[in-house]
Amino acid sequence: MEIYLDNAATTKPCAAAVDAAVRCMTECYANPSSLHSAGTAALSEIDKSRRAIASALSCAGSEIIFTSCATESTNMALKSAALKYGRRKKTIITSAAEHPSVLQTMKYLSENGYNIKYISPRIDGIFYEEDFINAADDDTFMISIMLVNNENGSMLPVENVFKVIKRIRPDIICHCDAVQAFMKIPVNVKKLCCDLLSLSAHKIYAPKGIGALYIKKGIIIHPLLHGGGQENKLRSGTESVPLIAAFGAAVKFLEPDMEKNYKKYIELKNYLETKLSKTENIKVNSKENSVPYIFNFSVMGIRSEIMLHYLEKKNIFVSSGSACSKGRKSGVLEKFGADDKTADSAIRVSFSYMTEKKDIDALCNAIISANSELQKA
Numbered sequence: 001m002e003i004y005l006d007n008a009a010t011t012k013p014c015a016a017a018v019d020a021a022v023r024c025m026t027e028c029y030a031n032p033s034s035l036h037s038a039g040t041a042a043l044s045e046i047d048k049s050r051r052a053i054a055s056a057l058s059c060a061g062s063e064i065i066f067t068s069c070a071t072e073s074t075n076m077a078l079k080s081a082a083l084k085y086g087r088r089k090k091t092i093i094t095s096a097a098e099h100p101s102v103l104q105t106m107k108y109l110s111e112n113g114y115n116i117k118y119i120s121p122r123i124d125g126i127f128y129e130e131d132f133i134n135a136a137d138d139d140t141f142m143i144s145i146m147l148v149n150n151e152n153g154s155m156l157p158v159e160n161v162f163k164v165i166k167r168i169r170p171d172i173i174c175h176c177d178a179v180q181a182f183m184k185i186p187v188n189v190k191k192l193c194c195d196l197l198s199l200s201a202h203k204i205y206a207p208k209g210i211g212a213l214y215i216k217k218g219i220i221i222h223p224l225l226h227g228g229g230q231e232n233k234l235r236s237g238t239e240s241v242p243l244i245a246a247f248g249a250a251v252k253f254l255e256p257d258m259e260k261n262y263k264k265y266i267e268l269k270n271y272l273e274t275k276l277s278k279t280e281n282i283k284v285n286s287k288e289n290s291v292p293y294i295f296n297f298s299v300m301g302i303r304s305e306i307m308l309h310y311l312e313k314k315n316i317f318v319s320s321g322s323a324c325s326k327g328r329k330s331g332v333l334e335k336f337g338a339d340d341k342t343a344d345s346a347i348r349v350s351f352s353y354m355t356e357k358k359d360i361d362a363l364c365n366a367i368i369s370a371n372s373e374l375q376k377a
């Protein structure tokens with residue numbers, strides 16, 4: 001039996017999501033823009049899913065548009081906000097630990113005349129809200145901060161920063177990448193005071209290829225894709241009804257158990273941490289303020305890739321860091337204070353609602369044997 005501990009990279013679709021997708025492919029396959037009743041039935045599947053996501057975020061359905069993934073959502077949010085709101089003002093604030101979908105978009109924007117201010121964690125590896133707030137000046141038109149870091153699970157002070165920014169400089173557009181937070185911790189767009197928020201379905205037990213963008217009423221966004229005018233004229237292209245329906249089904253599946261799952265993640269993380277504290281050569285990279293379902297540590301002396309393949313042979317699947325960096329160092333852990341050797345040996349373990357203590361036992365036993373087999377190799 002495989003032990004899958006790489007849920008921050010992607011998750012196994014839940015039965016409710018699979019059923020919804022299959023139903024929409026077999027029974028509800030019409031084009032949602034078609035005027036006949038089969039089209040209307042497909043459209044109502046989209047509306048149902050939109051309402052489920054909106055309700056989970058405490059916003060209106062009309063404030064949600066579907067995209068192909070969170071990468072598209074962040075690109076759309078940042079590039080089109082730059083087009084609309086970055087004509088006279090040119091500065092954007094972001095964290096230095098964002099996912100590549102934000103960092104690479106920022107790089108693109110900086111090559112096109114925008115000034116990007118990157119805020120790093122302090123020496124203790126923690127992001128401080130005043131560092132973001134103090135960076136905002138008369139030239140700032142946008143701020144983008146992730147809620148939960150995908151590599152070490154650190155929580156960033158999004159709510160506190162956006163709340164103050166909206167009070168002192170209400171014109172600044174606030175975007176949040178909530179991909180690693182949605183349906184795991186409460187994400188309320190009103191409480192967060194954000195204007196734009198990006199989501200991905202495949203991190204919450206729905207299939208890959210579907211994401212969403214929250215656009216607060218009144219915020220003007222330019223489409224990246226022009227065409228038939230779907231998604232309120234903001235994202236042309238025939239909607240993927242099966243994937244959209246699966247996204248909504250996964251939200252509904254998770255919603256009643258969010259608290260229960262969170263408690264389970266705390267237990268699993270404590271169990272893992274205790275076991276690792278009795279294991280040689282371990283250095284914990286996750287910070288005190290990390291979410292319990294993403295845990296990053298280094299087995300000092302064994303490079304991440306070697307460890308990953310060693311574990312893989314025992315049917316245990318983990319990540320060497322960010323999945324998007326494909327084994328390449330992303331540099332994010334160093335931003336949080338890790339030295340080169342620590343970052344080179346980093347392993348990210350991420351739980352799902354199906355993870356059990358026996359999975360942690362298997363992982364820890366494998367690390368103990370790796371320590372004796374690989375350390376001197």
Ligand code: PLP
Nearest residue numbers: 069070071099101150179180200
């Ligand atoms: N943002 C964060 C924090 C992520 O972890 C990911 C995926 O790993 C993304 C954005 C991109 O999501 P997607 O794969 O849907 O493009």
